[in-house]
Amino acid sequence: MLEVTGLGAGYGRVQVLWEADLSVGDNEIVALVGPNGAGKTTMLRAVSGIVPVRSGAVTFDGAALAGKSIEQIVALGIAHVPEGRRLFSGLTVRDNLRLGGWVGDNRDSNRDIDRVVELFPALGERIKQVTGNMSGGEQQMCAIARGLMSQPKLIMIDELSLGLAPVIVDEILDRLPGIAESGTAVLLVEQDVDAALTIASRAYVLETGRVVLSGESEALLNDERVQQSYLGVG
Ligand code: ATP
Numbered sequence: 001m002l003e004v005t006g007l008g009a010g011y012g013r014v015q016v017l018w019e020a021d022l023s024v025g026d027n028e029i030v031a032l033v034g035p036n037g038a039g040k041t042t043m044l045r046a047v048s049g050i051v052p053v054r055s056g057a058v059t060f061d062g063a064a065l066a067g068k069s070i071e072q073i074v075a076l077g078i079a080h081v082p083e084g085r086r087l088f089s090g091l092t093v094r095d096n097l098r099l100g101g102w103v104g105d106n107r108d109s110n111r112d113i114d115r116v117v118e119l120f121p122a123l124g125e126r127i128k129q130v131t132g133n134m135s136g137g138e139q140q141m142c143a144i145a146r147g148l149m150s151q152p153k154l155i156m157i158d159e160l161s162l163g164l165a166p167v168i169v170d171e172i173l174d175r176l177p178g179i180a181e182s183g184t185a186v187l188l189v190e191q192d193v194d195a196a197l198t199i200a201s202r203a204y205v206l207e208t209g210r211v212v213l214s215g216e217s218e219a220l221l222n223d224e225r226v227q228q229s230y231l232g233v234g
Pocket of ligand 1: 014034035036040
């Protein structure tokens with residue numbers, strides 16, 4: 001579904017990604033891990049059209065994404081949950097969700113809200129609350145739910161666990177397999193490599209802008225380099 005081949009991207013004179021390859025198939029959960037500054041966020045931004053593709057190709061269901069606007073890419077079925085959630089903190093949960101569902105057509109947003117609240121029941125209890133007053137975990141749930149409002153084929157989640165207690169992270173990660181099975185594949189950028197590899201079927205390790213390792217999560221969990229660099233083993 002998503003195919004990234006030989007991607008080069010960056011900011012101004014700074015090249016961040018070099019010849020990066022990555023793919024996500026239907027109903028898959030794929031993790032993208034690596035140290036701070038490796039270029040994980042830049043990869044998600046290049047897919048969602050925030051950062052231009054300088055070289056290589058990004059295709060989604062066979063359509064080239066380079067040169068398309070962010071709105072066009074959203075309409076093709078890609079949702080991006082940015083690092084730090086970026087909710088409208090003065091708006092209620094319901095209004096944040098409604099904004100996520102706005103893709104220019106006449107969707108029944110109430111039905112979409114019911115669907116995402118079923119996934120994250122805590123949001124149902126907070127539906128009229130402004131998101132700025134909610135806990136970090138509830139805000140992350142709201143950000144993911146907002147991304148799911150348009151029923152995307154792919155949701156990309158940047159740093160899901162950032163600043164959250166492990167028990168909340170587990171609660172949110174537990175929702176991902178259901179999301180993937182119901183038709184929204186997941187590309188997960190995550191600092192907690194152990195958690196990411198446990199939930200994803202495949203993963204990519206990005207270091208200084210290059211994919212240095214990739215494969216089935218189980219194999220990566222047993223890889224000596226991954227264990228030493230990311231899992232504190234040995
Ligand atoms: P982190 O976990 O710290 O967010 P990351 O792997 O997601 O790391 P990126 O955020 O993609 O990495 O950053 C990769 C490099 O690009 C870093 O050196 C960063 O300083 C640089 N960078 C990121 N955003 C910009 C920007 N808007 N302008 C210039 N350079 C940027």
